[in-house]
Amino acid sequence: MTKLLKWLYVANVVGALLYVAVCLPKLMMGTPIYPGQAGLLGQVTAGLLLSLLPLGSERLFHFRFPLVLKLIYEVFILCSVLLGTGMQFYNIPYWDKFLHLFSASMLAGLGIAIFCALTPKARLKTTSPLLIALFAFTFGTTIGVFWEFYEFTFDGLLGLNMQRYMAGGVALAGRAALMDTMGDLFADVFGALCLALLAYFQSKKDVAFLDAFKFSR
Template sequence: MQTIYRILTGVNTLGSAAYLVICGSLMVIGQSPFTGQAMLLVQVGVGLLLGLAPMVIERLGHFRFPIILLVLFEAFIIGSVLLGTGLQCYGIPYWDKFLHLFSAAMLAGLGLAIFAALTPQAQLRQTKPLLLALFALAFGTLLGVCWEFYEFTGDGLLGLNMQRYMQGHTLLAGRAALMDTMGDLLADVLGSAALAVTAYFGLRRDPAWLTTFEFRR
C-alpha cells in the first residue's frame, strides 16, 4: 500500500508539473489548449500542493495518516484536479458523480480515523460496530453537504456554475436546476454508506479491523 501511495504521489507531482509547464507555455504564445486556461493552471497548481500537503502535515504534527486514506486522497486529487479540471475530464458523463462516490467513502473513512483518535482505546474496543458505521455514514454525508454549500457560495459570489444551474447561458428552472446538486448528494450518501457497511461487517468479524483507519505516531 505504501508503494501505491508513492506511485500516486509521483503521478500527481510529475503530471501536474508537466501540465503547468506545457499548458502554461502554450498559453503564453497564445495557443491555449483549453478555454479559461489561466484559471485551470491555478487549480492544477493548487492540486499539486494539496497532493504534497499530507507529507508536510505529518512532519509538522509528528504522526502518520492511515495509509489507506492517503492512497484514496492521492487518487481523488488526480481524478478531480489533474484529470477532471486540468484535462477537462468532467465532460465525461458521470465523472463527477463517480468522484463524489469515491470522495464520500474516503471522508467516511476519515470519520472513523477521527472517532478512533478521540476515543480512549479501552472504550473504543467496546464501541459497537453499528455506532462506528453510523458515525462514518453521518460524517461522510455531512462533509458532502458542506461541499454543496461551498459550490452554492462560489456560484453566488463569483458567478460560477459549479452546481450546473445553467446550461450554456440559459438559467435552468425548477427540478432541472436541482438535478446536479441532488445527484451529488445521493452519490455522497451512497459512497459513505458503502464504507459504513464495509466497516460494520469488518468490525463484526474482527474489532482490530479499525486499526486500518487509525492515526499512528
Template structure:
C-alpha cells in the first residue's frame, strides 16, 4: 500500500473537519427551521440550503475525480477547500465578511490557489520534455501572472455586477458613492492581496523546483492507471 503524502494527510483531516462542522451546523439549522417561530423559518431554511450547497461545492471535485479515475492534486484541492469553507460557509453563511480583512485574507488564499492551478494548466498544455528545460524562475513568474490575470477578470465581474446596482467593489458607503482614491481602495486592495498570495506561492514553488523538478508534477491532473 502506497504511503500517503503530507499534503494528502492534511487534506483528509481538513475535509473530515469540514464535513463534521457543516453537518452539525446543518442539523442545528434544520432544528431551528422546524421548531422556531414562523417568522424565522424562512431564513433558517435558506441558511440550511446555503450550508448544503457549500458542502456540495467542497466535495464535488473529489467525487468527480473518483468517477473519472483522475488524480486530484491534494495541495490544490486543499487550497480550494479552504477557500470555499472560508468564503461560502464562514463568509456567507456566518457573515465572516464583516470581520476586518477577512475578504483580503481570502484573496491571499485565492492567489495561491490560482498559482497552483496555473501549474495544472502548465502541465496540461506544455510537453513534459519542454517543461524540463524551462527555468524555475520563469515557471514561478508565470504562475504569478496567471493568478493576477484571473484576479483582474474577477474585478471585471464585480464591476459589471455593480453596473446593475450592486456594491461588490465597495464603491458606495451608506448609499453614497465614494470619491477619488477612497473609491478604489477595495478593488486595489483585492488585487494587491491576489498578487501577494500568488507571489508567496511562487517563492515556495521556486525553492521547491530548485531542489526537485518533479515537485511541479504534484499539481498535474492525470489518469489513475489501473493495476
C-alpha cells in the first residue's frame, strides 16, 4: 500500500506541474484550453499543495496519519482538483456525486481516527462498536453539511454556481434548485454510512480492526 501511496503522490504532483506547464503558456498566448483558465490554474496549484499537506504535517508535528486515510485522501485530491476542476471532469454526469460518496467515507474514517485518539487504549477495547460507528457516521455527514454551507455562502458572496442553482445563467426554481444540494447530501450520508457499517461489523468481530485508523508516531 505504501507503494501505491507513493504513486498517488507522484500523480498529484507531476500531474499538477504538467497541467501548469501546458495550460499557462496557452493562457498567456490568449488561447486558453479551458474556460476560466486563470482560476483553474490557481486551483490546480492549490491542489498540488493540498496533496503534500499530510506529508508536511507528519514531518512538522512528528506523527503519522493512518495509511488508509492517506490513500483515500490522495485519490480524492487527484479526482476532485486535477481531474475534476482542472480538466473539467465535473462535466461528466455524477462525477461530483461519486466524490461526495468518497469524501464522506474518508471523513467517517477520520472520525474513527479522532475517536481512537481521544479514547484511552484500555477503554477503547470495551467501547461499544455501535458508539464508534455512530461517531464516524455523524462526523462524516456533519462535515458534508458544513461543505454545503460553504458552497451556499460563496455562491451568494461571489456569484458562483457551486450548488448548481442556475442553468444557462438562469436561476432555477422550486425542487429543481434543490436537486444538486440534496443529491450531495444523500451521497454524503450514504458514503459515511457505508464506512460506519464496515467499522461496526469489523470492530465487533475484532477490535484490532480499529488499528488501521489510528494515528501513530
